[in-house]
Amino acid sequence: MSDRLKALAQAGVSIWLDDLSRERIETGNLADLVKEKSVVGVTTNPTIFAAAIANGERYDDQVRKLVADGADVDTVIFDLTTEDVRNACDILAPVAQATKDDGRVSIEVEPTLANDTDATIASAKALWAAVDRPNALIKIPATLEGLPAITAAISEGISVNVTLIFSVERYRAVMDAYLTGLEQAKEKGIDLSTIRSVASFFVSRVDTEIDKRLEKIGTPEATALAGKAAVANARLAYAAFEEVFGGERWAALEAAGANRQRPLWASTGVKNPAYPDTLYVTDLVVADTVNTMPEKTLEAFADHGEVTGDMVSGRAAEAQQVFDDLATAGVDLPDVFTVLELEGVDKFKASWTELVDTVKGQMESVK
Template identity: 65%
Template sequence: MSIHERLDALSAAGVSVWLDDLSRERLRNGSLRELIAEWRVVGVTTNPTIFATALAGGEAYAGQIRELAARGAAVTDVVREITVADVQQACDLFRGTWEATDGTDGRVSLEVDPGLARDTEATVAEALELWKAVDRPNLLVKIPATEPGLPAITRALAEGVSVNVTLIFSVERYRAVMAAFLAGLEQAAANGHPLSQIASVASFFVSRVDTEIDKRLEAIGTEAALALRGRAGVANSRLAYAAYQEVFAGERWTALQAQGARVQRPLWASTGVKNPAYPDTLYVTELVVAGTVNTMPEHTLRAFAEHGQVHGDRVTGTADEARQVFAELERVGVDLPDVFAVLEHEGVQKFDASWDELATTVRRQLDAAR
């Protein structure tokens, strides 16, 4: 099977392949255009870590930073202008995909400042500002699924903003995200927004769950505990999909669908394998199911293209097996609520640190330009 055949098989199984990376260099050198044309990539996600790495890694931003330095722009304004400019270019590059898929794919995500993750009002305000600043119909504004983020998700959707809900780790929080989504669409309809023009995905993180739980299993150290390593991330995602099926078969969703609403698709995030002992395509192959998105780093995309396998739907009907994995985790002593609390806290903290790193890099480059 050729590289393209493997990716074609993944797409044919109903999985939308999105790239978890964006940079000015990638936009300029044709890399992203090639991934769209040849590697079946139909969307892009970004986060503060991606932008921090991109800005620190090359000269592609030097001209814009010199221009902004001459205008006396503040660091926060420069960060926003740089990220918005990259996302606008990516949105334009994906416009054909967006049109060809009737708005399902061709999406590009831009995250609100993670420092606002605990502030509902500030998150809503920035989500609306980003939506207006990018001014592209295929944008998704990323809002973290923290407790203060939930009402922000609802309010952004109610204003007609398309949203990528990020940093979801537990099925319990995912249910709250879906409830926030439904409430947002109900309010959007009441506000007169056409529901067919509002899109959303829910980004459920995978590999980080295994990383945290494996660490605890190794600390426990029993044979039963060690035998569970590498199983939690996929099991957690399969339970999330079962919750998705339940919610989007309900009357509340059916009423919104009759008004033209688009389903909030599950998006498997953090699908690059962190443990080299595991197959490098684990979180792609084992999470194949129609109507989902898998956003992956380029090395995972290329690994799947080279040797990945599609064994049909690996998710539907697996909830009982996944519950058994979780029961076994609890039996050996893994505190699952604490795992998810730690992952959310660390997730926000990591993105916040990357945002600070991005600001520091911009400040240094502004100073040099001046």
Template identity: 60%
Template sequence: MTNHLAELSELGVSVWLDDLSRERLEGGGAQSLASLLAEDHVVGVTTNPSIFASALSEGNRYDADLAALAADGADVSTAITALTTSDVRNACDRFLDVYERTGGVDGRVSIEVDPYVAHDTEATIAQARELWKLVDRPNLLVKIPATNEGLPAITEAIAEGISVNVTLIFSLDRYRAVARAYTDGLERAQLAGVDLSTIHSVASFFVSRIDAAVDAKLDALDDDDARALRGEVAVANARLAYEAFEEIFGTERWQALAAAGARPQRLLWASTGVKDPAYPDTRYVDELVTSGVVNTMPEATLRAVADHANLRGDTVRGRYAEAREVLDGLERLGISYAEIMDALETEGVKKFQQSWDQLSERVETGLQAPGRQ
């Protein structure tokens, strides 16, 4: 049976897994990182607070570490940092061969700053520095949200040589601002004498959450034109982001940086698990194939793609006019693109904060287990 993940990789899409746990790191079987690397062409990992909260609730692989942290008198924040950086460091080591083989492009593992500092530039910068130092691996990406306050933090982190995964990008304007923040950081790094070839970044452009939000508004209109746009906006938005990528990383300004060793900030398709069962479960992979991008998938999507993806070559380039018509159609129906994207960013930060709260509660429970006080 054909594993379509191999075909996807050959088309230039880097396959990353949107999940990490101690079970994947230490266990065996098809779900282990070792198997995913060897059999399923997975070349990177992304994490977020909800992923770690889920990992802490599975089995007892964290019990020994929690007991040791409790014995040392660690508070919840210290324990979270210790547990998450340990897992990410070990995952970085598992992907080191991929990192070296691809010249640092893949083999990347992400860890996110505390979402409660998403609107605090200085606190975000401080956490990015701390995580970079604690994990201490060249293939780490520190995740910084693309809030207004996150943009200068991205520039500062890049200027200091910290590789960054910019998360929670929804709108085209915000994506362009993220790319500017990256470029500004590289120019500062160059002036400081940092080797630009050592700095990497991805821009995590969210997909399925957009359709979930837009479709609800389209359904409320009960109109043929609205029904025709159902499930089309997220893909159109992502395709136009790639058009912007081609424009931004084709300028003379960028060419000067590239000549000095700079790497383009790749687009990463995030939130690619289908939320509406009416859509094919591989939709946000099949429709966003082009070379030089990343698609990070939850395991269910990864397995679906391996089994029955409908890959048809490049499905992004050359479809920009069609994509613009979709977004224009949305505005003609009186649905504000800008309002939806702003709401999704606000909601995204809140969701990560809620997941952080769950993670904190689970760590606190683990620290207070009988015999650990």
């Protein structure tokens, strides 16, 4: 086992792999990563599945059978992806049984539904029923329309990974949606201890967008702030997490058996080659969080990542100063987060189109 990854886990960071394929499942690769690289969870998205299906003959037999049965492309996608997630859940079941919050595998509602509350709820219920594993998480985007869907899913006892969170303001709304869902579940007599949730706070994209604006502003004060926004934003999010889950509303739910909704650092692959390739892991080490990494980042951290203690707690004031300086330099922060959410939803929809096109191609090839 990598000593560096082991040190990260010992610091209270849960390491989840941002990738899944039938090949990883059937060759034992996923099980090996759990054993050798401290991986205790998995996240997926349509782009990940598109790559897996395009490059994997292991799907052909199932696709062939579904086509013979007259399945359309949406049914084929649903069956292929839920089978992979179900099997990954089985591999990670021992982790789920041995730990309080880990051993989870995420699958996303159809991204084209991001602005449709009712359809998102229906999709979440269908995925939860099809995967049929207690250690699954259904990914629901933190759009304004997604917030009531999060509450509805939680209230039905469905565990949720809230995705596409960029701003602390929206993150607070996500936590409120979670707590409201738990309160409704409690009223229905659902065992709150069975419900899990993470809140996926996107990291690298914040620097990408803000750095672009800083470069355009071009003043020495602006350029000096490059590469600082994403980590500062995540640190402010963690301070909000501590506040909400240290309050009276949460205490009442915790007494009823509820689990905290942990922050998950997503989009942790570094986009700017000028920055250290482990930046969004090293600088966000803090207990009670998840860091979901593409394998490239996982391997980079295993090779040369550093754990230098808690890098987040008690740094809210410092992080807020970064944001104050960004505003002073001329960065329109509300616009940044609006653009990031719109782009995020568009990218998710584009990834769904990519998956649909990939599966259509596979369906044609097995005829």
